[in-house]
Amino acid sequence: MDGGIGLISRRGSLTSTEARDAVAAETAALAGLAATIDQDGIYPGAQLRGLGDAGTYGLHLAAHSKLGRPSLIDAIEAMAVVSATCMSSGFCVWCQDSAGWYLEQTENAALRAKLQPDIAAGTVMAGTGLSNAMKALSGTEEFRLRGKRVAGGYLVSGILPWVSNLGDGHWFGTMFENADDASHRAMAMVQVGQDGVSIKQNAHFVALEGTGTYAVLFRRAFIADDQLLADPLGAMVARIRPGFVMLQTGMGLGVIDAAIDLMHEANRTQAHCNTHQRFGAGEATDKVSAIRERLATLAATPLERDRDYIRSVLQARVDVSELSLEATQSAMLHWGACGYIHGSPVDRRIREAWFVAIITPSIRQLRREIAALSAS
The missing domain is CATH 2.40.110.10 (Butyryl-CoA Dehydrogenase, subunit A, domain 2)
Known part of the structure; x- marks a missing residue:
C-alpha cells in the first residue's frame, strides 16, 4: 500500500499493474483471517477500510481513481485479487464499488459530493x-x-x-x-x-x-x-446495470484464480493421477483468459445500451459463474479426500462458487433475460 501511495505523490497516478499490486499488498492482511471470516462470520472492518486506503474502491470512479482515469476493468481485477484470497471480502468490495457506481451515475450532484469521496476512500462503508x-x-x-x-x-x-x-x-x-x-x-x-x-x-x-x-x-x-x-427512476437502471453486473465478475474471477492455484498445488504430489482429469488448471486458465479479454472490451463502454451489448454483458456474467462452478469442482477432484474435509481450502471455494452462481442476477435469471433479448 505505501509503495502505491508514494508513486501517486511523485507521479500523479498509478499504472494498472501498480494499482493491483497496491490492492494485493493490502489484501495480504486478509490471508490469515479468511478461514475465521468464513467459519465464524467475523466482519473484517479494519481490513476493508485498509483496502480503501489502497485505492480499491475508486478505480471505476472519475473523481477518485488512482489511475488518473476511471477503469471498470481495473476495479473488476482489483476485486478478483481480493476474492482470490477471501471471497467474503471480495463480495464486500463489490458492495462498496456498487454504491460508488450508483453515485457516479446519479444526476444528484450534491449527494454524490457528500457520499462518494468517503465511500471511495473506505472511510464510510456502503x-x-x-x-x-x-x-x-x-x-x-x-x-x-x-x-x-x-x-x-x-x-x-x-x-x-x-x-x-x-x-x-x-x-x-x-x-x-x-x-x-x-x-x-x-x-x-x-x-x-x-x-x-x-x-x-x-x-x-x-x-x-x-x-x-x-x-x-x-x-x-x-x-x-x-x-x-x-426520482422517477427513469434511465437510472439502464445507466447502472451493465457496470453493476460486470463488477460482479470480479468475485468469480478471483474464485477461479484460487481454484487454478489449488489444482496446481494438488499436482505437486498427485500429478500422476490428476493428469487424467478431463478439466484441469490448463483448461481453466485458457477459459478464464478468454473471458477476461471479452470483459476488458465490454467494460470499456459500460454506459452502452445496445441490445447485443447488454446480451454480451449478461452472457459474460453467466460464463464467469459457470466457470467458477467448473473450476472449483475440478479443484475438489484434484484434491480428493483431502479436499473433502470441513474447512479445507477447497471446501470454502466450492461454497463461494455457489454464491457467484446465485447472487442477483443469478444464472437462472440471467439465462431468462438472455432468452428474452434473443427472442425480441
Whole structure:
C-alpha cells in the first residue's frame, strides 16, 4: 500500500499493474483471517477500510481513481485479487464499488459530493440493496419497499431480507415503489440507523458469513429528497446495470484464480493421477483468459445500451459463474479426500462458487433475460 501511495505523490497516478499490486499488498492482511471470516462470520472492518486506503474502491470512479482515469476493468481485477484470497471480502468490495457506481451515475450532484469521496476512500462503508428491486423490475418479485410522498421526501416502509456490507452508520442504495402509483419508482441512498431504518440478522448461510448481511426494516422512514439518486427512476437502471453486473465478475474471477492455484498445488504430489482429469488448471486458465479479454472490451463502454451489448454483458456474467462452478469442482477432484474435509481450502471455494452462481442476477435469471433479448 505505501509503495502505491508514494508513486501517486511523485507521479500523479498509478499504472494498472501498480494499482493491483497496491490492492494485493493490502489484501495480504486478509490471508490469515479468511478461514475465521468464513467459519465464524467475523466482519473484517479494519481490513476493508485498509483496502480503501489502497485505492480499491475508486478505480471505476472519475473523481477518485488512482489511475488518473476511471477503469471498470481495473476495479473488476482489483476485486478478483481480493476474492482470490477471501471471497467474503471480495463480495464486500463489490458492495462498496456498487454504491460508488450508483453515485457516479446519479444526476444528484450534491449527494454524490457528500457520499462518494468517503465511500471511495473506505472511510464510510456502503452496501447495495437492489436484489429485490432487480427481481421486481424483471417481473419475478413484487417491490418490498413502498414510499408515500410527503413534503420534502418519502415515508418508506417494508423489509429488505438481505443487504450486505452493513453496520451502524453504513449507507446503501435501494429502490422503492410509490404507494399511490405503482408505476412510479425511485432510488435512494439510505443510512443504517437513520430514523425508521434498523437492521437485524435473520439467517446463517453456508458461506459468505463475514459480510455484514442483515435484514433491513423500514418503519415509515423519512427518505429526504436530498437522499434520492433518481426520482422517477427513469434511465437510472439502464445507466447502472451493465457496470453493476460486470463488477460482479470480479468475485468469480478471483474464485477461479484460487481454484487454478489449488489444482496446481494438488499436482505437486498427485500429478500422476490428476493428469487424467478431463478439466484441469490448463483448461481453466485458457477459459478464464478468454473471458477476461471479452470483459476488458465490454467494460470499456459500460454506459452502452445496445441490445447485443447488454446480451454480451449478461452472457459474460453467466460464463464467469459457470466457470467458477467448473473450476472449483475440478479443484475438489484434484484434491480428493483431502479436499473433502470441513474447512479445507477447497471446501470454502466450492461454497463461494455457489454464491457467484446465485447472487442477483443469478444464472437462472440471467439465462431468462438472455432468452428474452434473443427472442425480441
